[in-house]
Amino acid sequence: MKKIAVLTSGGDAPGMNAAIRAVVRRAIYNDLEVYGVRHGYVGLMEGDFIKMELGSVGDIIHRGGTILRSARSEEFKTVEGQQKAIKQLKDAEIDGLVVIGGDGSFMGAGKLTEQGFPTIGVPGTIDNDISGTDYSIGFDTAVNTVIEAIDKIRDTAYSHERICIVEVMGRNAGDIALWTGLTSGAESILIPEATYDFDDVMNRIRHGQERGKMHSIIVVAEGVCSGEELKKEIKERSNLDTNVIVLGYLQRGGSPTAYDRMMASRMGGKAVDLLIEGQKGVMVGWKNAQLVSPSFEEAAKGKHKINLDDYDLARSISI
Known part of the structure; x- marks a missing residue:
């Protein structure tokens, strides 16, 4: 192993730059050359490589987004696209690749490994929905961003004296909604992993009114329904003044928290170590407060699970 490359793929997440920094500096520390791939798998197929030095990743640990940029590619999903990417890597005499991204990015990384190119995955997505790890880079920052917004919305x-519906990201995972709903004191939390009971939402609003509480915060994960759909249901059942706030891409940006910087540094450094050890086709994960390295296949067989005990806790203390 003499030369490695690193790319970011899919949706950006706070902490990706910290992971890039760790990969680059860990590689240089171990006398490896390291190249950054710009624009994800699109850049991989086009050979858009740039040599990374110590200074290339200076003053980026605090920055959100990704200095390597990101892009989605339909062409890379084909065998022809994957072979095109491998040819570019081999032509540049690159021996291994680190892919920072979500489950879609890991599917691509797995395909490269299947075709003989050593690839390691680092989980980077605010959704925290990757099987094989308890935590993905960017989640903590996204949660703190949403909490800050909800605290202001509550004012x-x-x-x-309004009902405010806050729609958060997460695709089909309710982690962001659950964590932010519980820690911001939301009256109702709707997540894909739990049965959606609209009667319960209305009962909680009414019970609050009966004791003089004329405002309410409802956090809904995008995988359940849109905030506007929920507002329509409330309108049909009551005359309550209801506003919808869709936080959208706001959740992806911003300077990463200390926790995200720490996890990104640990995972990025570990990815380089695994390549040096001759590992391939595995991801860096965090399980039971330890770094682990399950295979892409092993991780794909599992199913992301949310802690429903926390959901029950939120329901019991938001009465």
Whole structure:
């Protein structure tokens, strides 16, 4: 192993730059040359490589997004696209690749490994929905961003006695909604992993009104329904003044928290170590407060699980 490359793929997540920094500096520390691949798998197929030096990753640990940029590619999903990418890597005499991204990115990384090119995955997605790891880079920052927004929204909800529906990201995972709903004191939390009971939502609003509480915060994960759909249901059942706030890409940006910087550094460094050891086709994961390295196949067989005990806790203390 003399030369390695690193790329970021899929949706950006705070902490990706910290992971890039760890990969580059860990590689240089071990006398490896390291190249950055710009624009994800698109850049991989086009040979858009740039040699990374110590200074290339200076002053980026605090920055959100990804200095290597990111892109989605339909062409890379084909065997022809994958072979094209491998040819570019071999032409550049690159021996191994680190892919930072979500489950879609890992599927691509797995395909490269199947065709003989050593690839290691580092989980980077705010959704925290990757099987094989308890944590993915960017989740903590996204949660803190949403909490800060809800704290401000609650001030207006209280002042104007309104129902505020906050729609958060997460695709088909409810981690962001659950964590932010519980830690911001939301009256109702709707997540894909639990049965959606609209009667319960309305009952909680009414019970609050009966004791003089005329405002309410409802956090809904995008995998359940849209905030507008929920607002329509509330309108049909009551005359309550209801606002919808869709936080959208706001959740992806911003300077990563200390926890995300730490996890990104650990995972990025570990990815380089695994390549040096001759590993391939595995991802860096975090299980039971330890770094682990399950295979892509092993991780894909599992199913991301949310802690429903936390959901029950939230329901019991938001009455």
